[in-house]
Amino acid sequence: MTSPRAFDxxxxxxxxxxxxxxxRITGEPTAAEDAAxxxxxxxxxxxxxxxxxxxxxxxxxxxNLAVDHLRRTARRNRFTRDRSDLSPDEHRCTxxxxxxxKTLSKRQREVVVLRYFGDLSEAEIAAELGLxxxxxxxxxxRGLAALRLLLEDRPVPSALQPEAR
Amino acid sequence: xxxxxxxxHPAQEPDTATEARVQARVTATVARRRARRRALTTLPVIVxxxxxxxxxxxxxDDNTGKDRRVVTAGPGAGELAFAPDVEWDxxxxxxxxxTLTVTAGRVLHDSRRxxxxxxxxxxxxxxxxxxxxxxxxxxEEADAAARVCEEMYTPTVVRVPLDxxxxxxxxxxxxxxxxxxxxxxxxxxxxxxxxxxxxxxxDDIAAGDSNVQQTYKADxxxxxxxxxxxxxxxxxxxxxxxSTPIMVNDIEGVRITGQMNNTMESIRFxxxxxxxTVWGExxxxxxxxxxxxxxxxxxxxxxxxxxxxNPASVTTSVPEKATPTTGAPDKTAPDPADCPGPxxxxxxxxxxPDWTSDGYHSWMDRSGxxxxxxxxxxxxxxAHCGYxxxxxxxxxxxxxxxxxxxxxxxxxxxxxxxxVFDLPAVTAAFDPDATxxxxxxxxxxxxxxxxxxxxxxxxSAIWLAYPDGHVxxxxxxxxxxxx
Numbered sequence: 022m023t024s025p026r027a028f029d030x031x032x033x034x035x036x037x038x039x040x041x042x043x044x045r046i047t048g049e050p051t052a053a054e055d056a057a058x059x060x061x062x063x064x065x066x067x068x069x070x071x072x073x074x075x076x077x078x079x080x081x082x083x084x085n086l087a088v089d090h091l092r093r094t095a096r097r098n099r100f101t102r103d104r105s106d107l108s109p110d111e112h113r114c115t116x117x118x119x120x121x122x123k124t125l126s127k128r129q130r131e132v133v134v135l136r137y138f139g140d141l142s143e144a145e146i147a148a149e150l151g152l153x154x155x156x157x158x159x160x161x162x163r164g165l166a167a168l169r170l171l172l173e174d175r176p177v178p179s180a181l182q183p184e185a186r
Numbered sequence: 187x188x189x190x191x192x193x194x195h196p197a198q199e200p201d202t203a204t205e206a207r208v209q210a211r212v213t214a215t216v217a218r219r220r221a222r223r224r225a226l227t228t229l230p231v232i233v234x235x236x237x238x239x240x241x242x243x244x245x246x247d248d249n250t251g252k253d254r255r256v257v258t259a260g261p262g263a264g265e266l267a268f269a270p271d272v273e274w275d276x277x278x279x280x281x282x283x284x285t286l287t288v289t290a291g292r293v294l295h296d297s298r299r300x301x302x303x304x305x306x307x308x309x310x311x312x313x314x315x316x317x318x319x320x321x322x323x324x325x326e327e328a329d330a331a332a333r334v335c336e337e338m339y340t341p342t343v344v345r346v347p348l349d350x351x352x353x354x355x356x357x358x359x360x361x362x363x364x365x366x367x368x369x370x371x372x373x374x375x376x377x378x379x380x381x382x383x384x385x386x387x388x389d390d391i392a393a394g395d396s397n398v399q400q401t402y403k404a405d406x407x408x409x410x411x412x413x414x415x416x417x418x419x420x421x422x423x424x425x426x427x428x429s430t431p432i433m434v435n436d437i438e439g440v441r442i443t444g445q446m447n448n449t450m451e452s453i454r455f456x457x458x459x460x461x462x463t464v465w466g467e468x469x470x471x472x473x474x475x476x477x478x479x480x481x482x483x484x485x486x487x488x489x490x491x492x493x494x495x496n497p498a499s500v501t502t503s504v505p506e507k508a509t510p511t512t513g514a515p516d517k518t519a520p521d522p523a524d525c526p527g528p529x530x531x532x533x534x535x536x537x538x539p540d541w542t543s544d545g546y547h548s549w550m551d552r553s554g555x556x557x558x559x560x561x562x563x564x565x566x567x568x569a570h571c572g573y574x575x576x577x578x579x580x581x582x583x584x585x586x587x588x589x590x591x592x593x594x595x596x597x598x599x600x601x602x603x604x605x606v607f608d609l610p611a612v613t614a615a616f617d618p619d620a621t622x623x624x625x626x627x628x629x630x631x632x633x634x635x636x637x638x639x640x641x642x643x644x645x646s647a648i649w650l651a652y653p654d655g656h657v658x659x660x661x662x663x664x665x666x667x668x669x
Contacts, residue, residue: 036208040200050198055267057200058208058215065216090267 028068031075035061038076039083042139046087046118056086077149080139081131088122088134121168132157133164215269267307270318270360276367276393277317278374281628281637282651283351284621286368288317288359289343289392306344311355317346318360343392345624351655369393371628374400375415375462378553379486381479382584383407385642387627397421409476411466411483421454421463434484441477448473453484462487488553532561532586541565549638552630560588562631562638567606567665576602579648579660585629585640599648599660607666615647615661622649622657 039060044053060083064075071078122130131150135141136157143161147154200208277286288306305320356365374391383404392399397416404410414421426444432453433439439455442465451474452465464484466476527533533551538558542548546565549557562581567573579599582589589596605613623641626649631638635653650658 032209032212033205036200036205040204040208041197044198045196050204053198054200054204054208058211061208061212062215062219065212066219 027072028065028075031072032061035064035075035079038139039079042080042134043083043087043090045138046084046134047090049090052087052090056083056090059083059086074145074148077135077139077141077145080141081135081149084134084139087138088130091118091122125164125167128152129160129164129167132160133168136161137165266309266316266318266360268305268318268320270307270320272304272319272321272359273361274317274319274359274366276369276398277357278369278371278391278393278398279352280622280651281371281632281639282622282657283353283655284348284657286315286317286346286348286352286357287343287391287393288319288346288366304344306346308346308348309360310349314356314358315348315352316358316360317344319344347621367393369398371630374398375413375457375460376488376553376630377402377413377483377486378488378551378555379482380586381483382587384411385585385627387625387642407469409466409468409474411464411476411480413483413487414463414465415457415460416463417460421461427452432481434481434487439484443474450474451477451480453480455484457487458489460489527555532557532588534558547633549631549633552632557631558588560590561586567602573606575604575606576600577660578665579638579650581648583645597645598663598665600663600665601658601660602663607663609663609666612661612663615659617659618656620649620657620659622651 036057039057040053043056043060044050047053047056057079060079063082064071064079068075122134125133128150132146132152135146135149136143141149143154143157146152146161147157150157152160274288277288279286305322307318307320309316309318352368357368358364359366371391377386377400380402381404384402384407385404386400386402391401397414399412399414401412402410426447427442428444429440429442431438432441434453434455437455437457439453442452442454445452446467449468449472450465452463454461454463456462462484464480464487466474466480468474529536533555535556535558539560541559541563546559546563548559549562549564551557562579564577564579567576567578577600579601580589580596581599582594583597584594587594600607600609600612601616602609602613603616603618607613622639623644625641625643626639627642628651629638629640637651639649639651639657641647641649645662647659647661650660652658
């Protein structure tokens, strides 16, 4: 049942995991705060349904919002040069990460983001996404390998590409 | 534990200030959304349906929606990244239809809250574009913002690139459900006389609900000027203003002096249904000293072509996709024979070289008057050197002045995708699907629906915006000799 008190009790930890995941993706405190805030708003409004798995749930929502932010930022950066809030390295990192994530399949991206940015376990991801643990493991390893190659500007073997799943 | 990745950003935890801020934010947002849910669920279904119909029809302002996050501005609209809280009135559409410029904060004589910093986000659907603005002025800066607005004109101009040309989509501010006015550059009054060195760009155009201002600046000049046009509202002057009659062409107007301790001067006159005010202000010296130039600028103001056909269009126009023509004169442009410029000007065609017989094109200025080919032209590369597969645009290093003179050098910009000039760097720098840079300005020069854009700070390329919405970047090139 909905329990505002329970939400309030879990708020600090939920904020921590949501903010942490969003920050690792965006590298921007403001964007991480926005994503975490919105994830927590949604969590509060749906508390009765998600309270049992609130941690993975807010990480997932915050991560999705952070990836959306990356997409918007990358699109906007095609037109604007004002990224004074990021260092050149951070800027490049954001752009590279966005480009790399774009190449993954939706499911691969979800798993990679939750596993390596949200710090969720394979079991938590499996429960959150409704997948078999083996499938999560497969998506995670293939997605990670593909990301590494992409970020090093090397060709991605067909076995690691989304359509090869 | 997860593997340490060579990507992403190092982990960071929220500090206590962040935690307090987010907690307050979540509490307020949840309360607001719950209240809205309650309000909606208690309304009879028919009322809800009626509200939705009204919202979609955009016939009224819904001021109750100020705090909402989900934007219902148009069918299929998505969510902005934040709850917009800054209203804006009019957007200016670039010539290629792919950039909207909106103005937040106090605009001219409008009274509203000031912002020093504004966040923006855009949601684009097939039917609507919603540009949300959020006041990001820090609380400790609020007093400064108010003071700045009190003392001077300080709009915050936001340029928003679109994924696709706007077309016939409605535009919303995310706060109100009534569609905002979209102004095309061609709808604004046309400034046909601009002192040497002065330029404007989309960031220098501020649009309020009933007035628009185009500002012109020049590097190193001791003054700048602006052209305001208003409809249905009487412009007000600053303290110290004294009016004296003046004729602008054949129109009775007034010259206004004495404002800002005599550093500012204005010329105001009616034009069609608008009131035009041309004003200049000194950057340094204590007294305004450019009265003659100001009058010339005022005399060169023309009504837009669109406005001449439809006087109401300045506040209601929705852009239409331009269609390319095939070299025929623009139907809406004046007959070039009717608008030769003063002797020696860029539109004084007397004695211009006969290059059009060699395939070089004539361009027109913003007002539709032909420009001399030795001011601006383009055409195929010389055929006798085998360069005809490339196109070259020639213009002076002082835009709008005749080149091949002692003072003005010609610059050549090249479209050479096939590499016929054998200049690999130039071929590589040509972009057939470019994006207008942030600082690019529409020069007003056009031919066959193609608009020439330049970045005043970057002469290494020009951008041509085509009627179908695509933009090409032509790089500057030193062409090989061809006798």
